Amino acid sequence: MRRAACVAWLAWMLSMPAFAERLTLEAALATVDAEHPDRRLAESEVALARAGREEAASRQDFNLYLDGSLRTGLRPDGNWTPDNVGRIVARKPLFDFGRTRQALAAADQEVAASEEALYEAEGLRRIDIMARFFDVLMADRQYAADNEFMAVAYVAWDNARDRFRVGQISQPELLRLETEYQDARERRNASEQHMRLARERLAQAMNRPGVLSTDLAEPRLKDNDRLLPDYEALLPWAMAKNPRILALQAQAAAADARVAAIRAERNPTLDAEVVGGRYSRESITRDDLSAGLVFAVPLYQGRRVDARIARALAEKERALAALEKSRFELSDTLLATVQEIEWLRGSGRAAADKQVEYRDWALERARAEYELELKTNLGTSMAETQVAQIRRKRVEYRLALALARLQALSGGTLPPVEGARK
Template identity: 35%
Template sequence: MRTPIGRAYCAIALLLCCPLSLVWAQTAPLPQPLSLEAAMALAEEDHPDLRKALAELDAKRADREVSNAADDVQLDLLAKLQFVEPARVVRDTDRERYSDHHAEIVLSKRLYDFGRSDALARAADAAVSGSEQAVFSARQARRLEVMRRFFDVILADLTFARDNEAMATDYVTWDRAQNRNALGQFSDVDLLELESIYQRTRHKRAVSQSEQRASRARLANSLNRPGELPGDLTAPELPKQFSEVGELQPLVDSALQNHPDLNALKTRMEAAAARLGAARSQRWGDLTASLRAATYSEAIGARDYPLALDLTYRLPLSSGGRVDGEVARAQADLDAARADADALALAIQQAVLEVWLELDNLRLRGEELKVLTDFRELNMDRARVLYEQQKKADLGDSMVLISDLTLEQTRWRFDSVMARARLDALRGKPIGMPAEGENKP
């Protein structure tokens, strides 16, 4: 039977284990092997860039709540302790000083402020809309980065495989030359040349091996899993052919209409214009209604009435330059937003042009690789026949060329997918992976 102390220890242990279990659940290991779909799903998780965008969105929503509450009914309690010395003509002989204390409850509401509250509400709504666009843009950037880092790991593995095969081929060539040199059938100069070739490919293989680790570290960081290097990756099924993306101008028009960052700047312009109107409307004051329920320590004149209804119009005659300053600041913010939007529009047009040209170049690269594939496959068949007929010592060079072709074909497909993904991002389309056989732009 457990003692009370023992039960207390068990309770403490459970409390300590709960946070640890939550941490473990939040940091579950990466799937093995890691697929692109799983990596893209992890891109939506708790990354600093995305957290920052979401925090800014929460701040804008909080600002909107504050702005919307500006015209709400307000209830205040006022209390005042006051001692007054009455005028000589009304002073009592027995009372040299009055205790004029009072307390009141005030229910007030601003009825009209010449559009200032409405303008501030529109500005707050526009700011929230802009932050939502910023969150979408952050998600797009996260998916692009994860996709690129995932592809880099696969390319690093293929590069290492090619360089490892090339090193093995050069080593065999150098080793055979050593045997021939020992028999006096191969010169020392030619032997040193083959050794230098082997050392060069050996160093190249070491660089490729280092890139395997570095690319995995970059992928882990992009997934917000620093130090958790993924092992095996599942190569995605990608289209072998891609259709043309069409004319340039429709792509530019679509990007200028739907780019999330540009839309965020447009909402920033709307917010700045609304704040400008709100600042100008301050010159006309406001109209406020209030209901007061008060109690006084002394009943003097109209203060015999415990309830009072006020309707107050406030017209600022002088603000000391404050209103003019706020108007100037709002105008400057609007001008800056317009300038930023114009600059971003130019950058977007240039970016769309460059991606469009890149896709055209990739189309030609695909045609080149198709011919090169036919050539190297035939060359490999010929080398295999010569090897079987013992007219060729090995198949090393041909196998290296095939490995290099595999690397270049994979790089071409990845570059084509990435270029289309960047084009989707520029046009505000959610980034996703095309299915096998899908070749639409």
């Protein structure tokens, strides 16, 4: 039964589109820069912000346009005479008294905010790929353990059928053993389905949907024992370098600059203008070529500027509130992550190690008893040993993910270690 199940599993795995080599964690993480939808969304925000910056800078660009009119006018002699005009106008803004400067400042902050958001998206993608990679490894181990439990339950039920035929056990006892086998079989089949699902999710996280990895290399998690600063040293560092905090700070600065830019709409403007024209009717007041300065002072603009200022102030307040809320959330998340690392390194590892040690001892005892034909619980001991090893691996994988989250919360780097603890 066990051999048939393993052969079926191997045939199923080989039937899937797969990588030719064993997939390593490093190779999976190298796909962070792939054109994943999450990355493309973040990159599109950067492109939009940069386009907004170009639009703001274009306010000072040189303008060239054709101006003309077709008309006729009544002369003093009572005759209607054509008075057509065709002009080429060149205009260059010289001073707008703060409009462009503040608009550029707002646009620059929007670009900075979108770039920080892109960096945050890359960090989240890295964590997601790690989590999916570990899910595949855990799914494989869980399947192996559940398959072992199912094999043990089947052997027990199969032997019980022979004993039932000769009247050594009752029918309720036989039904109980069959029920245990069916439950174990159900868990094994669910684990088999989870193996495929975990691989599909990993492929999607790597932006390779449908390209499933049949064989994953066990990662060497060397950073799991790195020294870490205390929470009190990490908090100000993370507040200064966290991508989300930096993005929201830039958004608040952009909103502030937009308020100033809108208020500058009340200021005058000064442009340089050169005009070349042709006229169907000659006049001593018309020039074929002229140049000069155009000075405009807004006197009344209705409620348009006030409404735009009110909107910009509301956006600024929203950005500041989001920034303050994110600082609270960062403080909580950072503390929870540090505590999780301490727990995993302390009691989590110790409990898992002791469980593995006990199950190894129990397996050796079961093997000795099996060889002496005293008991037949060797298969169960082997499966329980696998479960203990799964628990130990889960601790290391969770620790690696917690450290990755801690580094992402801190902007990709951690402060120098002073008085750190493992």
